[in-house]
Amino acid sequence: MTVFHLLNCSILTFGPHAVYYSATPLSEYDTIGTSVKAAIVYLGTALVKLICLATFLKVPENDSFDPYQELLKALIGFIDVAGLYFALTQLTHRNISQNHKFQAVGLGWAFADSILHRLAPLWVGARGLEFTWEYIFQGIEGNANLVLNLSLAALGSLMWLRKNKPRTLIPIIYACNGVLATMPSITCYLRTLGWHPPKLVAFDLVSSLVMAFISWQLFSACE
Amino acid sequence: MAGRWRGGGGGGEVVGSIYSVLALVLILVACVELGDAATAVDVYRLIQYDLSGAPYGSRLAGLNHHAGAAPFAPGADLSRTVVILPVRELNLTFLQEYITSKQPLGGLLLLLPQDIRHKSAGGNKSRNVGLLRSLLSELEQLLIHVNLPYPVYFAYEDDKINAVLADVRRGDATGQPATATTGGYKLVVSTPEPRKASSPTITNIQGWLPGLVGDGTTQLPTIAVVASYDTFGAAPALSVGSDSNGSGVVALLEIARLFSRLYSSPKTRGRYNLLFGLTSGGPYNYNGTMKWLRSFDQRLRESIEYAVCLNSVGSWNNELWLHVSKPPENVYIKQVYESFSEVANELGVTVGIKHKKINISNPRVAWEHEQFSRVRVTAVTLSELSVAPELLQSTGGLYDTRHIVDETAIHRSIKLVAESLARHIYGCEGKNIQIFADNSSLAVNPSYVKSWLDLLSRTPRVAPFLSKNDPIISALKKELSDHTDEVHLQHESIDGMFSFYDSTQATLNIYQVASVTFDLLLLLALGSYLILLFSFLVITTRGLDDLINMFRRPPSRKAKAA
Numbered sequence: 001m002t003v004f005h006l007l008n009c010s011i012l013t014f015g016p017h018a019v020y021y022s023a024t025p026l027s028e029y030d031t032i033g034t035s036v037k038a039a040i041v042y043l044g045t046a047l048v049k050l051i052c053l054a055t056f057l058k059v060p061e062n063d064s065f066d067p068y069q070e071l072l073k074a075l076i077g078f079i080d081v082a083g084l085y086f087a088l089t090q091l092t093h094r095n096i097s098q099n100h101k102f103q104a105v106g107l108g109w110a111f112a113d114s115i116l117h118r119l120a121p122l123w124v125g126a127r128g129l130e131f132t133w134e135y136i137f138q139g140i141e142g143n144a145n146l147v148l149n150l151s152l153a154a155l156g157s158l159m160w161l162r163k164n165k166p167r168t169l170i171p172i173i174y175a176c177n178g179v180l181a182t183m184p185s186i187t188c189y190l191r192t193l194g195w196h197p198p199k200l201v202a203f204d205l206v207s208s209l210v211m212a213f214i215s216w217q218l219f220s221a222c223e
Numbered sequence: 224m225a226g227r228w229r230g231g232g233g234g235g236e237v238v239g240s241i242y243s244v245l246a247l248v249l250i251l252v253a254c255v256e257l258g259d260a261a262t263a264v265d266v267y268r269l270i271q272y273d274l275s276g277a278p279y280g281s282r283l284a285g286l287n288h289h290a291g292a293a294p295f296a297p298g299a300d301l302s303r304t305v306v307i308l309p310v311r312e313l314n315l316t317f318l319q320e321y322i323t324s325k326q327p328l329g330g331l332l333l334l335l336p337q338d339i340r341h342k343s344a345g346g347n348k349s350r351n352v353g354l355l356r357s358l359l360s361e362l363e364q365l366l367i368h369v370n371l372p373y374p375v376y377f378a379y380e381d382d383k384i385n386a387v388l389a390d391v392r393r394g395d396a397t398g399q400p401a402t403a404t405t406g407g408y409k410l411v412v413s414t415p416e417p418r419k420a421s422s423p424t425i426t427n428i429q430g431w432l433p434g435l436v437g438d439g440t441t442q443l444p445t446i447a448v449v450a451s452y453d454t455f456g457a458a459p460a461l462s463v464g465s466d467s468n469g470s471g472v473v474a475l476l477e478i479a480r481l482f483s484r485l486y487s488s489p490k491t492r493g494r495y496n497l498l499f500g501l502t503s504g505g506p507y508n509y510n511g512t513m514k515w516l517r518s519f520d521q522r523l524r525e526s527i528e529y530a531v532c533l534n535s536v537g538s539w540n541n542e543l544w545l546h547v548s549k550p551p552e553n554v555y556i557k558q559v560y561e562s563f564s565e566v567a568n569e570l571g572v573t574v575g576i577k578h579k580k581i582n583i584s585n586p587r588v589a590w591e592h593e594q595f596s597r598v599r600v601t602a603v604t605l606s607e608l609s610v611a612p613e614l615l616q617s618t619g620g621l622y623d624t625r626h627i628v629d630e631t632a633i634h635r636s637i638k639l640v641a642e643s644l645a646r647h648i649y650g651c652e653g654k655n656i657q658i659f660a661d662n663s664s665l666a667v668n669p670s671y672v673k674s675w676l677d678l679l680s681r682t683p684r685v686a687p688f689l690s691k692n693d694p695i696i697s698a699l700k701k702e703l704s705d706h707t708d709e710v711h712l713q714h715e716s717i718d719g720m721f722s723f724y725d726s727t728q729a730t731l732n733i734y735q736v737a738s739v740t741f742d743l744l745l746l747l748a749l750g751s752y753l754i755l756l757f758s759f760l761v762i763t764t765r766g767l768d769d770l771i772n773m774f775r776r777p778p779s780r781k782a783k784a785a
Binding site for chain 1: 241261409411734735736737739742745746749753756757758760761764765
C-alpha cells in the first residue's frame, strides 16, 4: 500500500494538469506543442536561476531570515518572468488565439515546475513504509502553483501581447504581475516564520485563487 | 542569447556546474532513501543455543509485524503481532502461561528500564531495586530454558519507544487490535537468519611468576589463583557480568600486580611459584578449566600446593564463603581456611566454609575448584554466593551490570586473598605483620581496580562470540604479561554439548503506517475532486451543453445508426 500512496499523491500532483488540458478547448486545438515548448523554456530558466543562485548567494550559517539574501532571491525570481516573456513572445506558435496561447504556456510551465520540484521527492519518499502528510500537502501546493502560473501567464500575455489596453489598468496589471512573481519568496518567508505546513498550504491555495480571480477580471476588462 | 553556446571555456564551466548540480541531486536522493523510519532503536536478541541437540532460546531473527501491547482480549490471535512488554510492569505468570501453552507470537520486545544501565542517584529505591533484580533473574531463567519459535528482543526504555508504546496502548484501548487495515505501528528488523557459530573457541590465559630458586634445585611449590572471565546471559550483547565474574578477574589482576611488585626484587621474592589463570568456559561446567588442567604436565600439577578460585566477590557486605570439595577436616583445607580466617578477622569480616561433595558421574560442575579436585589438586573457591548455582545461573545476566558492584568489597577481597597468600608464602602466620598495608607502596590501588572494572563492565564476554584475538583477550593477555614472566594463551573448543547461533544485535525500525482504508478513501476523494474539476472547467470554458453532450454521445450514435 505504499505504492498505493505514491499513486494517490501522483494523481493529486499531476492529475489536474491533465484534466485542465482535456477539459478546456486546449485539447481541441491541439496545443500540446506549445505546452512542450513552454516546458523546455522553463527548464532553461530553472538552470539559469540555479547558476545565479550558486554564484551570488552566500550559504547561510543559521536559519534566520536575512533580508538582503531574501531580496536577492526575489530578484532572481524575476528571471522566471523573463522566461515567461520569452516563451510567450519569442517562440513561434501555430495559429492559436491569444486566449489559448497563455493557457497552453501557463499549463506547460506549471507542469514542468511540478515535475522538477515534486516528482523526485514523491518517488523517493512516498514509497516508504512510514506515512506522513507531507506528500499530500505537496500535491495541494502543486495545484495552487498551477493556478498561480496560469494567472501569471495571463497577466504576462496582457502585458506583452495585447497592444490596446485601457490606460488606467496598466499599473494594476504590472502590480499584480509583481505580486505573482514574488509569491514564492513570500511563501519561503512565511516558512521561516514558523508556519506549519497546513497553514502554509491553505495560504497558498487562497492566495492563488484570489490572484486568479483578479487576473480573470483584468483579462475580461481588457477584452 | 538563445542558441549560442560557445565551446571551450564558457560552455565547459556551465556543463561542469550542471554536472555538479546533478551529482548533488543524486547524492541527496540516495541519502533520503536511507533515512526512512520514524524511529530506529538498538535491540539485542535473546540467545539462541542448542544443548545436546535440544533447541533453546529465540529461533528467529527477522521481524516484520505490527506492534501490540498488553492487555489483550482473551483468545486474540497474536501470531502476526509483536508484543511490547515493559519489564517493569511485567506479569511473569502471564508470560509463563503464554510460553508454556506454546501460543505463536509474531515477536516479543522486552523493554528494560534504564536503571540497570546507569547508577541510580540515591539508594532510597533499594526495595524497588531488589524487586527488579529478582524479576530480571526470574525472567532470564524462564527465557533461556524454553524454545521460542519467534524473535525475542531486548531494548532499553527511552522517550521514543515509550511514546510508541503509549500510542499503541491508546489504539488498542479502542478495542481493535492493530492489523493491516487499521493503521498503527510496524516494527521491522531486517537481519539475515541466524547461523550456527562454527567451532566456537574458548581461550585460557595463564601467567607464570616464578619464585626464588634456592641452593638446591628442587622444584618449588606453586600456588594458583584462578578466575573465569566469560559470561552467559539472556541477551549476549548485554552480558557484561560485572559481578559474575568481572569482580573476580579484577581481583586476580590486582593480586598479580601486587605480587609482581613483591617478586620484582630477589630480596623479597618468595619461595613459591605463582600461577595466575584466567579461564573461559565458566558457564559451561568450567569446561575451559578442565582443558587447561589437562594441558599441564605431571610435574606442574603435582607441584601445585593449593589453588584459590575467585567467583563473584564484588557485592558482599560482611561475609564471604570458602567452598571446598574435600572435607574441612582435611589438613590442607584446614591450613588454608585458618589463614583466611585470620586475615578476615583483622579486616573485620567473616569467612564461612561450605563443603560440597563431588559426584564424579554427574557432569554438572558447580564451582571451579571441583575441576581441580577431579585431578587431585587441593583447591577452594572464594565467593559471596553461599549456594552452588545451577547450570547457566549467576553467570552474568541482565541485572549484572556495573552498578551492583561495590568497589570496596573488591578491595577487601583482594586484601584478604593477597594477605593470606603472602603470609603463607613468607611464613608469617601468627605474627602481626601486614604485608599489603594501606598507604604503603603495596596497598591496593583503587583506581586500577576501578578502571578495569569499568572496562569489563562495558565488554560483553560470551565465549562463543569472542574470537581468538578479540580485543578484551588481548588486553587481558597484555596486562598479565606486564605482571608476570611468561604468559600463554590456550585455544580450545567448547565441548560438543553446547552450540550457539550468531546475530546478537540489530537495529529495530519503527514505522507509523496508514491503513488500506485510508488509502482507498483518499483515492475516492481524489477521484471526485478531479471529476469536479473537469466538470467545472468544461462548464466555464465550453458551456454546460458540452458537458451534457459528452455523456449523451453514445445513445445518440446508436440512434443515428438505427
